[in-house]
Amino acid sequence: MDQPKYKHLDAILGGLLLVGMILALYMAFIGAPRERTMGDLQRIFYFHVPSGMMGLAAFAVNFFASLMYLIKKDRKWDSLALSATEVGLMFLTIVLVTGPIWAKPAWFVWWTWSPRLTSSLVLWILYLAYMLVRNYVPDPDRRAVMSAVFGIVAFVDAPIVFFSIRWWRDNHPSAMIETGDLDPLMRPAFYTCIAVFLILLVYLMRRRYFLESARLEAERLERLVDLAR
């Protein structure tokens, strides 16, 4: 939380994020052309897809940090895993809320149990369960080990989410960058939004990580106070 030596980095990230968000909104609403079939509705794409990408990236960080915790038994890896999960859940919530809002006028249904949508919902539930499990294990070391194992197992669903539109027939659009279906005029807006969401991911994860570090410090001080009584 109070990390004076990183204050400059936080200020730089915050400034970049503010300018970047304004630029991303400009690119999504004005810079990118109007799509032929869906019209302006397609502009949801510029925030919906990067949110999904950052959610998966955050869960990959959780997977790596969980592995590192089991190897090193250092609490900072557990703090990183927790921070990544919470931020990843926030991004996936954006995906699961904006997806149905986009689906209703495009597919005429709010939700369909297609592989991409179902696996994304399962991923969200798995990491929500991860957060709940943490609250029910009082011992910090046991909690960290259980969470690390849970995080590693939960990540099995992430590749399924990623590859679902490549492996199975799905209502959900294909990976447009890979297939070349994304109009070259739309690419600058899309790449700008990815870059801005990446900054947002780093910014939020840092804040959440420092918050967790401060919580651990409070736990340590509480033990000191209890010992002295």
Add this chain to the structure above:
Amino acid sequence: MGTVNTMNYLFAAYTAIWIILAVYLFSIRAREKKLREELDNLRQLIERQPANRR
């Protein structure tokens, strides 16, 4: 797809994104504030304790 109708959906989607982001940022901020107060209290408690009891 009616333009006015789809514009409502576009507006709803971006509103939802900003609400989710704002709620999350405020929740982090609130937790930071609470924890900062808790840390200050704990540090004061430790400082007030006699050195031999620490």
